[in-house]
Amino acid sequence: MAKQKTGIEQLSAGRFLKLAADRLKFVSAASDAPVSDLKDHLQNQLAEALHPHVQFLTVGEVIVHSDDMKSYILRADPQRGTKQPAWFSAGQYLSIAVFIDGKMYCRPYSIASSPRDTLDGFYMITVKRVQGGVVSGYILDNWKVGTSAAASAPLGEFTYEPLRDAKTVIGIAGGSGITPFRSFAKAISEGDEDFNLVLLYGSRTLNDAVFSDEIAAMAKDCDKIKLVNVLSDEKVRGKENGFITAKLIRKYAPKEGDYSIFLCGPQAMYRFADKEIETLNLRRKFVRHELFGEYFHPENDAEYHGDAEKTYQVTVRMAGKTTVIPCKGNTSLLRAMEDAGLNPPSDCRSGRCGWCHSQLLAGEVYTPASVDGRREADLIYGYIHPCCAFPETDVTIDVPPMPGL
Amino acid sequence: MTFARYLGTPEGTIYGYENSGVDNVVMRTAMKDLDYNMPHIHYCGGHYVRGDGFPSGYITGMMAANAAINELRRDK
Numbered sequence: 001m002a003k004q005k006t007g008i009e010q011l012s013a014g015r016f017l018k019l020a021a022d023r024l025k026f027v028s029a030a031s032d033a034p035v036s037d038l039k040d041h042l043q044n045q046l047a048e049a050l051h052p053h054v055q056f057l058t059v060g061e062v063i064v065h066s067d068d069m070k071s072y073i074l075r076a077d078p079q080r081g082t083k084q085p086a087w088f089s090a091g092q093y094l095s096i097a098v099f100i101d102g103k104m105y106c107r108p109y110s111i112a113s114s115p116r117d118t119l120d121g122f123y124m125i126t127v128k129r130v131q132g133g134v135v136s137g138y139i140l141d142n143w144k145v146g147t148s149a150a151a152s153a154p155l156g157e158f159t160y161e162p163l164r165d166a167k168t169v170i171g172i173a174g175g176s177g178i179t180p181f182r183s184f185a186k187a188i189s190e191g192d193e194d195f196n197l198v199l200l201y202g203s204r205t206l207n208d209a210v211f212s213d214e215i216a217a218m219a220k221d222c223d224k225i226k227l228v229n230v231l232s233d234e235k236v237r238g239k240e241n242g243f244i245t246a247k248l249i250r251k252y253a254p255k256e257g258d259y260s261i262f263l264c265g266p267q268a269m270y271r272f273a274d275k276e277i278e279t280l281n282l283r284r285k286f287v288r289h290e291l292f293g294e295y296f297h298p299e300n301d302a303e304y305h306g307d308a309e310k311t312y313q314v315t316v317r318m319a320g321k322t323t324v325i326p327c328k329g330n331t332s333l334l335r336a337m338e339d340a341g342l343n344p345p346s347d348c349r350s351g352r353c354g355w356c357h358s359q360l361l362a363g364e365v366y367t368p369a370s371v372d373g374r375r376e377a378d379l380i381y382g383y384i385h386p387c388c389a390f391p392e393t394d395v396t397i398d399v400p401p402m403p404g405l
Numbered sequence: 406m407t408f409a410r411y412l413g414t415p416e417g418t419i420y421g422y423e424n425s426g427v428d429n430v431v432m433r434t435a436m437k438d439l440d441y442n443m444p445h446i447h448y449c450g451g452h453y454v455r456g457d458g459f460p461s462g463y464i465t466g467m468m469a470a471n472a473a474i475n476e477l478r479r480d481k
Contacts, residue, residue, distance in 0.1 A: 019427055019431075019432050020432060020435060020436060022427045023427040023428055023432045023436065024436075024439075026426070026427050026428060027428070035415075036415055038413065038415060041409070041415050041416045042416070043406050043408075043409040043416045043417045044409045044413075044415065044416065044417070046406050046409070047406050047407075047409040047410035047417070050406070050410075051410050
């Protein structure tokens with residue numbers, strides 16, 4: 001019987017050497033046409049529908065609350081390629097981009113409409129005038145029915161998560177911070193969210209409490225929603241008077257079992273409410289904040305070592321281009337780049353989302369601890385968030401360009 | 406869907422080009438300088454010569470990093 005060849009003995013050097021030529025022939029003969037278009041794939045369509053790079057919208061309606069506060073119904077603009085606004089979770093925000101004198105400015109606005117409203121083709125945002133603000137004033141004075149707008153996909157983590165959050169949420173809203181809670185309340189009444197919302201709504205007077213009547217009407221029809229107006233400058237029968245204190249929270253919190261606290265409002269409200277909430281000894285996961293918002297006046301912090309009034313030189317490297325721009329010590333690097341017309345990327349403007357994540361190549365910046373959302377790797381490799389970084393010396397930064405716009 | 410969003414691959418597939426017949430790991434590796442001939446660009450991941458899988462990702466990542474470091478040292 002002939003000995004059977006096994007393993008390496010079967011290999012023929014001739015055949016092996018031919019493989020390269022065969023492969024070359026095989027590759028050369030293959031078609032260079034794409035196998036398929038990404039748009040034909042269901043998962044890619046879904047990804048694009050839920051997480052579009054940019055949403056083109058048009059102002060469909062303007063609701064005037066006062067000269068300094070208006071709500072805008074933003075409808076999808078199919079002519080520019082957005083067929084339907086992307087679905088979202090109640091509590092999320094849109095980063096709205098506006099162009100003023102050819103410069104792009106982005107600002108986050110909570111979505112006040114409900115997720116279900118996107119099926120009817122619209123979002124609603126509410127804009128309040130910020131003293132000294134660039135964008136809020138521009139929108140309030142210029143946007144009318146038909147104005148074109150551009151927005152990000154829905155973003156943010158100020159959402160209800162049943163695995164983490166308690167069945168009852170005490171919502172603490174101050175001023176225009178009511179907007180995400182209007183979305184929560186509407187989503188609960190429409191059956192898309194399932195938790196008990198006790199809303200402590202702080203305002204100066206009842207007249208200032210935008211959406212109060214609407215939310216009260218939702219509460220009437222849905223026993224999962226409760227609205228408590230807390231008026232600081234006015235005494236009205238049946239309404240709470242004063243500020244939102246730990247005592248008041250305890251009064252409306254469930255007598256037994258856990259509860260979560262969700263806060264959205266101005267920075268002064270966070271500072272006051274956080275001290276009160278501390279005394280309630282809740283677990284950390286049960287206290288959740290909406291974005292802090294832009295940080296101003298770093299010079300008031302002991303940790304800041306720059307000169308607030310000095311103009312520093314910032315060398316910005318972006319997509320292979322180098323630009324030198326001025327930046328005052330009390331101005332964030334992001335604002336300086338926007339003012340210089342560099343169109344830097346930004347979404348949350350509060351050190352959280354990571355969209356403006358940039359590398360500090362030279363110099364020193366100050367990032368306030370309360371808005372420092374960086375990871376350990378960022379600190380090791382010198383990354384910063386320009387939205388909450390203030391120059392303490394001349395600096396050089398490497399910034400990614402804004403995609404999608 | 407999440408992979409489709411972040412990777413932009415068809416159906417969000419995380420796998421690279423299929424290993425088939427003459428187009429296999431050995432031949433891809435043997436012919437890599439012919440296939441990947443752009444100077445200063447080093448490749449890694451599931452679409453590179455070793456095909457898909459975590460070990461291939463790690464190993465080709467290490468290979469790319471070493472190649473880039475060697476190139477930088479040479480250029481100094």
